[in-house]
Amino acid sequence: MEMTNAIDFYFDFSSPYGYFAADAIEAEAARAGRPCRWVPILLGPAFKASGNQLLIEQPLKGAYSRHDWDRLARLTGIPYAFPDPFPVASVAAARVFWWQDASDGVAAKAFARAIFAAYFAHGRNIGDKAVVAAIADECGHDRAAALAAMDDPAWKAKCRDETEAAIGRGVFGSPFFIIDDEPFWGSDRLPMVRRWLETGGW
Amino acid sequence: MEMTNAIDFYFDFSSPYGYFAADAIEAEAARAGRPCRWVPILLGPAFKASGNQLLIEQPLKGAYSRHDWDRLARLTGIPYAFPDPFPVASVAAARVFWWQDASDGVAAKAFARAIFAAYFAHGRNIGDKAVVAAIADECGHDRAAALAAMDDPAWKAKCRDETEAAIGRGVFGSPFFIIDDEPFWGSDRLPMVRRWLETGGW
Numbered sequence: 001m002e003m004t005n006a007i008d009f010y011f012d013f014s015s016p017y018g019y020f021a022a023d024a025i026e027a028e029a030a031r032a033g034r035p036c037r038w039v040p041i042l043l044g045p046a047f048k049a050s051g052n053q054l055l056i057e058q059p060l061k062g063a064y065s066r067h068d069w070d071r072l073a074r075l076t077g078i079p080y081a082f083p084d085p086f087p088v089a090s091v092a093a094a095r096v097f098w099w100q101d102a103s104d105g106v107a108a109k110a111f112a113r114a115i116f117a118a119y120f121a122h123g124r125n126i127g128d129k130a131v132v133a134a135i136a137d138e139c140g141h142d143r144a145a146a147l148a149a150m151d152d153p154a155w156k157a158k159c160r161d162e163t164e165a166a167i168g169r170g171v172f173g174s175p176f177f178i179i180d181d182e183p184f185w186g187s188d189r190l191p192m193v194r195r196w197l198e199t200g201g202w
Numbered sequence: 203m204e205m206t207n208a209i210d211f212y213f214d215f216s217s218p219y220g221y222f223a224a225d226a227i228e229a230e231a232a233r234a235g236r237p238c239r240w241v242p243i244l245l246g247p248a249f250k251a252s253g254n255q256l257l258i259e260q261p262l263k264g265a266y267s268r269h270d271w272d273r274l275a276r277l278t279g280i281p282y283a284f285p286d287p288f289p290v291a292s293v294a295a296a297r298v299f300w301w302q303d304a305s306d307g308v309a310a311k312a313f314a315r316a317i318f319a320a321y322f323a324h325g326r327n328i329g330d331k332a333v334v335a336a337i338a339d340e341c342g343h344d345r346a347a348a349l350a351a352m353d354d355p356a357w358k359a360k361c362r363d364e365t366e367a368a369i370g371r372g373v374f375g376s377p378f379f380i381i382d383d384e385p386f387w388g389s390d391r392l393p394m395v396r397r398w399l400e401t402g403g404w
Binding site for chain 2: 046049050051052053058059060061063064067068071074075167170171172183185186188189191192195202
C-alpha cells in the first residue's frame, strides 16, 4: 500500500531546524500510521550542489535565524541554547548512526536524539569524535566500536552514498522531508506535511 | 495601543511567494483588528545586502520552488501560472504604487492586487512600463500620470528609501512581515504570524 511508505526525514546533526523538526515529524508519521526513516546527511556537499550557504554566515539572514531559533524554542518548549562552536562537522555522528542503524534502527534513532540534545540542549561539541563516542557509550553502545565505526570505510561510504542519494532526490537543506516522492523543505512545512498526509496530496 | 499597530507587509511585485501571501496577510490583519501596510520593495538591493540569490537561479532550490508554487496554487485555489519572462524588474510598478498611495491607500492596494494578478494569473509583463500604465488605467488612474510617476524623482526616491528602510529593519526576502518589530520571513510563517497576533507573542 502506497500510504504505508516511510516518510524520509533528511537532516544534518548540526542543523537547529533539523533538531526542532525531529520530534514533530515523528509525531506526524505516527499520526499518519507511517514509519519515519531518519537520514542524517552532510549539508556541505548538498550546499555545494545547490549553491546554498550556511544561514549563520549570511548578512541579515544569519541574525534572523538566531532570533528565530530562540523563538521556536520558546514556542515549542524544546530545550535549546545556541551552541558554541557552531556549526560543527557532523560526519562522525552520522557514521556512528549508520553503523547502529544497520543492526538496530530503534537504537540508531535514540542515538540520533541523544546527539541532537547533546549539541543543542547541552552544548557538547558533537564535532569531536571523543564526544560522539561518549554519547554512543551513554546510549549503551561500545565506545571503542563507535570510534572504530567513525573510520570504517563501510560507514564512510554509507554516509557519502546517502548524502549523494539525497542530493539526487533534490535535497538541498535541513530538514527536508520526502513523502511518496513529494518534497517538503523546512520545519515551516510541517503543517503542509500534515495536510498532505491527511488528504493523500492535492 | 500597541496592539493596533499596523502589520508591515514587505514584498516584491515579482515574487510568487509575495503574491500567494498578499490575501492571506490581509485576512490575518483583519482577524486581529490591525491595519496592514503594504510596502513594495526591490529585492535586488535586499539580495545584495544579504547575499541572497534568486530562488529560480539556484540548482535544486529552483526546481523545488517551481514545484512548490504550483502546489501552493492548487492548495489555495489562487489563480497562478508561472510567468514568462521571470523575474522582471518591478520598479515601475512600485513607483506607481507609491504615487497612488500618497493620495489613496485603498486605491494603491487595489492597484497592487491588479499588478500581482496581471503577472501571476494572466502572464502580462509587469516589467514593461506600458503594461504597468495600462493596469493603472484599468484601475481608474490616469495613464499619462502613471507613466510620469515612474520617472518622477519623488517616487524614485520613495521607492529607494522604503527599500533601504526595509533592509535596515532586517528584511532580506519576500514576503516579509514585521509586527511590532517582530520579523517573520516567508509565506510559510503565516501560521506563526496568526499565533503571534492571537497571543501577543511569546
